[in-house]
Amino acid sequence: MIARALLAGALALAAALPAAAERPLSALELFVQKDKGYCIACHQLPAGVGPATRADVGPALEGARMRALGRPAIRELLVDPTKANPATLMPPFGRHRILEPAEIDKLVEFLDALP
Amino acid sequence: MRFRSLALGVAALAFASLALAAHEATRTAIVARLQQQLPSWSGSEYVQGSAAFDDALRASIEENANAAAPVLEAGHKLFTAKFKDGRTLASCFPNGGRRVAQAYPQYDPRLKRVVTLEMAVNQCRKAHGEALYELGEAETMGAVTAYLRSLSNGQKMAVRVPAAAEPRFEEGRRLYFTRMGQRNFACASCHLQAVGKRYVDTPLSPAIGQATHWPEIREGKALTLQARIRECLELMGAAPFAAGSDELNHLEYFLGYLSNGLPLKANVYRPPAR
Numbered sequence: 001m002i003a004r005a006l007l008a009g010a011l012a013l014a015a016a017l018p019a020a021a022e023r024p025l026s027a028l029e030l031f032v033q034k035d036k037g038y039c040i041a042c043h044q045l046p047a048g049v050g051p052a053t054r055a056d057v058g059p060a061l062e063g064a065r066m067r068a069l070g071r072p073a074i075r076e077l078l079v080d081p082t083k084a085n086p087a088t089l090m091p092p093f094g095r096h097r098i099l100e101p102a103e104i105d106k107l108v109e110f111l112d113a114l115p
Numbered sequence: 116m117r118f119r120s121l122a123l124g125v126a127a128l129a130f131a132s133l134a135l136a137a138h139e140a141t142r143t144a145i146v147a148r149l150q151q152q153l154p155s156w157s158g159s160e161y162v163q164g165s166a167a168f169d170d171a172l173r174a175s176i177e178e179n180a181n182a183a184a185p186v187l188e189a190g191h192k193l194f195t196a197k198f199k200d201g202r203t204l205a206s207c208f209p210n211g212g213r214r215v216a217q218a219y220p221q222y223d224p225r226l227k228r229v230v231t232l233e234m235a236v237n238q239c240r241k242a243h244g245e246a247l248y249e250l251g252e253a254e255t256m257g258a259v260t261a262y263l264r265s266l267s268n269g270q271k272m273a274v275r276v277p278a279a280a281e282p283r284f285e286e287g288r289r290l291y292f293t294r295m296g297q298r299n300f301a302c303a304s305c306h307l308q309a310v311g312k313r314y315v316d317t318p319l320s321p322a323i324g325q326a327t328h329w330p331e332i333r334e335g336k337a338l339t340l341q342a343r344i345r346e347c348l349e350l351m352g353a354a355p356f357a358a359g360s361d362e363l364n365h366l367e368y369f370l371g372y373l374s375n376g377l378p379l380k381a382n383v384y385r386p387p388a389r
Binding site: 040041042053054055056057082087089091092096097098 | 297298299300304305308309312313314315316319352
């Protein structure tokens with residue numbers, strides 16, 4: 001009985017693991033995770049949107065400024081900011097495959113929708 | 116014939132002077148750049164590094180003023196422990212190790228290599244038939260260098276770059292300014308371009324002064340400068356150079372020379388990494 005329960009548990013866990021691994025990350029997770037964008041290391045988000053930090057290597061991200069830039073320019077910046085400014089410190093998230101195209105799209109939406 | 120020798124001699128001397136000037140010109144340019152960025156700073160701020168930008172970090176350093184004590188005690192034991200042949204690490208260094216660390220890294224013309232203080236410790240152990248310490252091991256090499264460098268506290272950094280070592284210094288400079296890894300950062304991106312800005316929550320220290328306060332004491336362990344550079348390289352998404360590699364030795368050489376004239380202050384406390 002115990003063995004059957006353990007087996008059932010193990011099978012359930014095995015079935016759940018790939019699903020968890022494949023779950024697409026949210027835009028905020030892409031923004032804060034060290035192995036993803038880790039944008040939070042350099043940029044502050046508006047209050048209440050994400051973790052509060054004092055990071056200021058890059059400018060604080062505000063919705064009005066994002067919308068003034070527009071989605072195509074935000075996307076370009078995320079893919080390869082050195083095109084617009086060769087001296088920038090911002091990583092080329094697309095060119096260096098730090099983020100996949102779909103992940104960049106998700107971040108563009110997130111940034112464009114900031115308050 | 117004599118005239119030609121003299122002319123060759125003068126030319127060689129002029130060339131040597133030019134070569135000597137290269138590393139000093141690099142340092143002068145970096146000093147000038149940082150003075151422009153940090154006009155109110157004097158030597159003491161440079162020695163404090165990132166703490167000079169952060170009241171809370173300075174308070175935390177003061178609160179943990181004795182954090183290095185257990186490490187220094189362990190380092191003292193290792194430094195004075197007798198080898199199988201009856202000698203000690205202390206016997207390998209002039210003045211028993213007092214007032215020597217400020218001159219490291221140094222160029223060894225016999226080996227034609229830059230020798231760090233950690234390498235000098237291992238050279239001593241090897242010469243006396245003892246097993247080498249792992250360069251990145253906090254409990255042995257970290258503790259010994261913590262103690263050894265503490266014997267030079269207050270001494271002004273005095274790293275020499277003879278003409279023969281100029282290419283090593285130049286490689287250190289080149290590596291410091293080269294963008295590396297997936298994140299495309301150079302050391303200079305953070306420690307010259309963005310000095311004083313906060314990466315995550317920590318203010319970025321300037322290149323000048325970075326070599327003065329090693330090892331750092333973090334979570335009760337001594338972290339060498341090369342171990343810290345390796346952490347940075349990982350953050351940059353680059354495969355870190357091996358501890359004791361020529362690349363890291365030359366980077367340390369470059370940073371050591373940049374800090375010349377600043378007082379050495381070993382074993383500064385730093386809070387756990389986030």
